[in-house]
């Protein structure tokens with residue numbers, strides 16, 4: 001198990017779900033942790049729970065859809081802990097519905113948080129990460145980045161495809177000029193967090209197709225969300241392992257990943 005002693009980690013969306021689990025894991029392994037989240041009260045609770053002394057955890061209210069807010073996060077991290085070794089661009093939101101019904105404002109919101117939040121996080125933090133040996137970026141996509149699956153998730157899927165494509169390009173570019181900053185993409189299937197709670201409680205809400213075959217696929221996916229979900233702590237373990245190996249990874253839920261990749265291969269054949 002990697003010892004993260006002395007490392008400074010920044011986790012966006014760190015007040016809940018997977019981000020909180022990552023923060024907890026880094027802290028347990030000796031790191032100092034900055035959790036950044038748009039929800040102030042969740043942030044306060046998370047900081048208190050993680051480290052009541054407040055010595056190794058800092059909460060910074062941040063809106064990742066704003067590059068000014070991300071710049072302030074970087075400045076506060078440097079002021080508090082002197083630099084950054086690991087950046088987890090994890091904050092994300094979800095919206096859905098038939099494409100024609102999703103407003104342009106909703107499309108932009110999902111892209112601003114899920115994609116531009118990741119892109120600007122990398123742009124703003126990279127100069128700091130380049131100053132550290134063994135620095136690493138973990139960008140949270142989703143299995144939706146390569147297995148679209150559900151007909152009502154176009155904004156979410158588009159944003160996560162963008163995260164995956166951007167992250168692969170970033171890794172190639174960094175490697176081409178000899179950077180030691182590693183990049184991983186976190187692309188899990190269903191994880192039991194607040195984001196999936198609604199679907200777990202209301203599987204009927206996905207009845208959207210008049211095509212019975214298509215509806216069956218959707219219902220199966222909803223059931224999978226209810227049944228298969230990984231625990232956030234398992235995801236955090238995968239993340240810690242990928243940082244230890246410090247090379248490009250797409251971390252995902254094995255069963256669903258295989259399905260997704262097979263779907264894509266079938267189209268390519």
Ligand code: NAD
Nearest residue numbers: 013016017018037038063064091092142190191193194195
């Ligand atoms: P979550 O809702 O528990 O956590 C997301 C966190 O992001 C929340 O604390 C929220 O306040 C924060 N956030 C939202 N908008 C923000 C903004 N503009 N700026 C800063 N923080 C913001 O959900 P989660 O499941 O832990 O999601 C974490 C990431 O994992 C997301 O990117 C999500 O898309 C992705 N993901 C989730 C699943 C799943 O099944 N839960 C699967 C694959 C990928």
